[in-house]
Amino acid sequence: MTDVLAAPTGTEAPRSEPPPRRRRGLGDQAFAWALLTPAFVVLIAFTHYPIVRSAMASAQERGGEVGTGQYERLVNDPVFWQVLKNNIWFALGTVPTSMALAILMAVWVNNKLKGQAFLRLAYFTPTILPMVAVASIWLFFYSPGIGPIDQLLSAVGLPTRNWLGDPDTVLPALMVMMIWKQAGFFMIFYLAGLQNMSPELEEASTLEGASRWYHFRRVTFPLLMPTTLFVFVVAVTDAFKIIDHLFIMTGGGPNNASNLLLYYIYDTAFSFFDPSYAGALTMALVVILGLAAILQFVVLERRVHYR
Numbered sequence: 001m002t003d004v005l006a007a008p009t010g011t012e013a014p015r016s017e018p019p020p021r022r023r024r025g026l027g028d029q030a031f032a033w034a035l036l037t038p039a040f041v042v043l044i045a046f047t048h049y050p051i052v053r054s055a056m057a058s059a060q061e062r063g064g065e066v067g068t069g070q071y072e073r074l075v076n077d078p079v080f081w082q083v084l085k086n087n088i089w090f091a092l093g094t095v096p097t098s099m100a101l102a103i104l105m106a107v108w109v110n111n112k113l114k115g116q117a118f119l120r121l122a123y124f125t126p127t128i129l130p131m132v133a134v135a136s137i138w139l140f141f142y143s144p145g146i147g148p149i150d151q152l153l154s155a156v157g158l159p160t161r162n163w164l165g166d167p168d169t170v171l172p173a174l175m176v177m178m179i180w181k182q183a184g185f186f187m188i189f190y191l192a193g194l195q196n197m198s199p200e201l202e203e204a205s206t207l208e209g210a211s212r213w214y215h216f217r218r219v220t221f222p223l224l225m226p227t228t229l230f231v232f233v234v235a236v237t238d239a240f241k242i243i244d245h246l247f248i249m250t251g252g253g254p255n256n257a258s259n260l261l262l263y264y265i266y267d268t269a270f271s272f273f274d275p276s277y278a279g280a281l282t283m284a285l286v287v288i289l290g291l292a293a294i295l296q297f298v299v300l301e302r303r304v305h306y307r
Contacts, residue, residue: 051286057279070280080281082256083264084288086171090260091239093175094182099231101179102186103224107216109187110194120191127185135248138177139164142249164250167257174258177245182238186231193227194220229300236292240285261285 061067074080109120126134141147142163150160163173197220205215221228243262246252252259252267259267265285269278 051282054279054282054286057275058277058283060276060279070276073277074280074284079256079259079264080284083259083261086257086259087240087261089171090175090178090242091236093172094178094239095232095235097175098179098182098186098235099228101183102231103190103221105183105187106190106194107220110191123184123187125184126181127188129181131181131242131244132248134177134181135245138173138180138245139249142173164258165254167254170250170254170258174245174249178239178242182235186235189227189231190224193224197223225300229296232300233293233296236296237289240289261288 058070059066059068061069105123109116109123113119129137141149144150144160144162144165149163153160161169163169201219201223202215205219210218240260241262242260243266246258246260246263247266250258252263261281262285265278265281268274268281
């Protein structure tokens with residue numbers, strides 16, 4: 001008797017082996033490095049090289065010797081501490097306010113309403129204007145006696161004042177201008193984050209009876225934390241690198257009341273021709289921004305939820 005072996009029915013087809021991963025050759029690596037080279041060149045030429053040169057310049061003494069005299073001069077410089085205090089107040093006044101307005105504008109223009117495209121354009125227009133043009137516009141706004149702000153105050157019977165010539169009002173006046181220019185720029189990022197969210201989240205909150213404020217506080221804003229971290233880093237950096245509007249509007253006056261750190265560095269290097277002390281000031285700015293970046297990522301990164 002011949003044994004007949006029949007193939008069992010319902011057996012699965014043999015699984016095909018995944019193709020072996022192709023090893024990257026020297027050509028692929030060379031092509032990747034060729035693509036990265038322009039970015040590395042720009043980064044080294046405009047970031048690392050100036051930092052190294054500033055560090056070398058800050059170590060130069062008057063007699064050509066190497067020492068820490070410029071840093072001792074910086075610690076004992078009352079103008080530096082005043083400028084640093086001005087910059088901190090400027091950042092505290094502009095960064096949270098710009099971000100809060102950006103979120104409000106993004107939520108508003110994200111809804112379906114009439115004139116949505118016009119509102120988005122109106123909010124974003126200050127961003128595309130050059131800083132010199134913005135400074136010139138607000139210089140006219142703040143002009144004593146003839147500016148629109150003083151004209152409006154006179155029309156309602158309120159006293160006018162020299163907004164850019166008064167040490168008590170010059171820094172808040174510059175903050176208002178900076179917020180006006182920055183909020184629309186940050187709105188674009190928040191609007192992109194809102195449009196990337198699933199509409200099912202809001203529908204679920206509505207079915208659960210949650211208010212719009214509760215939904216924003218518990219759902220929308222936590223999901224916007226990656227955007228918030230990015231915007232916060234950019235806003236803090238911008239608050240310490242503004243120079244154009246000071247050059248046009250105040251020149252750091254009156255009596256250094258509106259002087260900020262980067263403008264002080266520029267003034268020291270190109271007006272007083274003191275590159276060694278300007279290098280020490282630059283290194284102080286680099287350290288401040290580095291510490292601020294570390295603090296931002298340490299504090300905010302814990303609250304960021306990436307999807």
